[in-house]
Amino acid sequence: MNLELTPPVHKRAGARVVADFWKRLLRPVAVNNDAPARAWERIAVLLTAAAAAADGETRARERISELLAFYTGSNDADKQRLLERFCTDLNVDEQAVGRRIRQYTEAATPAARTAAEGQLVASLESPRQRVLQQFNLLPNGVHALVDLRADLQRLGRGDAFLALEQDLLRLFRGWFDVGFLELKRIGWSAPASLLEKLIRYEAVHEIKSWSDLRNRLDSDRRCYAFFHGRMPDEPLIFVEVALVREVATNVQTLLDETQPTLAPEQATTAIFYSISNAQPGLRGVSMGEFLIKRVVQQLLVDHPRLKTFATLSPIPGFAKWMEKRLADPACRAALPAELRRLLDSAPTPADAIYRALLQEVDGDLPRQPALQAWLKAECARYLLREKSGRLPLDPVGRFHFSNGACLGQINWLADTSRRGLRQSFGLMVNYLYRLKEIEANHQAYARDGSLAATSEVERLLEEGSTTRRRATQPAGESKRKYE
Structure with missing residues (x-):
């Protein structure tokens, strides 16, 4: 008898507990088209508690999960209102900052000045920043926060939203530092869901069909993307490269599906003809320059005969x-x-x-x-x-x-x-x-x-x-x- 076909009772019970925990943690909250007053009262309680960051990790996850469920289930008007609450209710305590500045300037010894400096830096961290950092506790929290910033760019125009924009950008520049990114080559054998995203995210030269995409992923073509560990199925930015014999001067010829395929080992030139930022919420986070340099390094390893690296670039303005x-x-x-x-x-x-x-x-x-x-x-x-x-x-x-x-x-x-x-x-x-x-x-x-x-x-x-x-x-x- 194969006893492994049926897990022991205690294992099944443990799996149910874990599954029930995450189902409860990530359950959607039913929200009307316009959230009622009691829902906003609940949001105020959640924001205050999250900003205090006084509970353990489990309770913090539950709060952030509830906030996220409310946000994703809301219409644009309520999303905008919640973004406004982030900006108005979670600012730095100006009086506390003032006290820390005086302590720093009046410090009598190097040790006292160093201690005051640390306290000043801590006082400059807004409660909003503490709340945003807790999204990292959820499996989908980083991706959700990237989408939230994309909404902010769409809905939150004006000086009133600058503080939230700056906090998100500061957070993402740390989370998406190039040291945390993984370079991957995307080929025709990649999952269909990923290939569909390439079609959707291509921003320079529209991918018109599956055969067009297959041509761009052929043996004399390359596509590389940066991925982040917390968004493993989402390309952050990707570049398309053609392996050719000379510098390309016409994009229609370069993308012509009827052109003969060149054996990669015969190529002497790599043409970067499209670079697309796939995540609007990461605008302003520098990744493109590192992507090109990493791809050049990878191409030199894979194809040592390459001598020329060039782009075929649009002039949009x-x-x-x-x-x-x-x-x-x-x-x-x-x-x-x-x-x-x-x-x-x-x-x-x-x-x-x-x-x-x-x-x-x-x-x-x-x-x-x-x-x-x-x-x-x-x-x-x-x-x-x-x-x-x-x-x-x-x-x-x-x-x-x-x-x-x-x-x-x-x-x-x-x-x-x-x-x-x-x-x-x-x-x-x-x-x-x-x-x-x-x-x-x-x-x-x-x-x-x-x-x-x-x-x-x-x-x-x-x-x-x-x-x-x-x-x-x-x-x-x-x-x-x-x-």
Whole structure:
């Protein structure tokens, strides 16, 4: 007889106790569309007790579980109200902070100053922070808190919610430190639920079908993601890579399912063509820069023949920036006559450019060298000269420059999708990750905002300046600097 087929009675009873405990702990709380007053009275009691943090771990779990069940079962209005309670009812005790500051400044000995410093730091930890930390006690608590911050970004706009936003961001920067993250390669054999999340979370180039996804996970393609131990089934951020023989200049060609598959051992170049943050609630938590560097290290181990690491990146703010520039008559007047005629052929200059590019893509117009040279030069200016403070205006450029990348080249009609033509007039760029230069580029960027670019891109920048000088220079007048 196989006695192991039926567990002993005491084991079955113990399993039931554990199951009943977690079922009771995580049971949903029935909440009306608008929570009644007695429910809010109960929430006030739970928040006060959780902030005191005076009970044991079991009671703390029960409280946080009840708070979470209330929150997840609420409509947006009640969610917003609870977020407001976090902000108004759980602030730092300003009088206590004041007393600790006086104790610190009046401390007579090094020992007294050290003790006062510790007490001051403790007084600056808000009760709200103590409550948020207790979500970590629940199996799903970290994921729930990430979702809560996503709700906060959607519902809690305004200065009144800044304290909660700062506390959550501070907490997540500790919990999701790169040392706690695991890099995993996602292949076609991954669970269907995970593959569905890749389709849903892809933010750069829409995954249009299962065959499209399978192509992106083929033998000459790679997908890597960071995972956290408390969210094991949820990718936090992922990058898609193509193993090719040369730097890619067109995303439609790169994603074409009919293209032949390259044997990975024949590849010499890795193209990072899509990086997607999968969790809106982790916005502001730095993971992308570490992801790229970890993936480069992994690729070098798996494929030692790889020599070039580059991106094929969108320029999401370029078209809007151009629209603002072209709204200025003086800017349009500085263009050659051929381009001015083109811009006047539609209700707005942006529409005129879009229509001309669409006709070129569809084969209704021949190649337009003047338009190409002008747009590429303006794009070089946008990426290298236009800044917000000391930082590049373009968000994708800001990310790659800060990682130590070099702006390699600007590609004409690299994204011919309607979205690509509207967003960046079809332009895409290659950022180069030259292993010997990454650290120096990063240091120069951090020190004084210096942006690394190849001579090809610098030449585009100079050609654009020359074109503007010539267009604004009266006949016979000596050259003068245009700005």
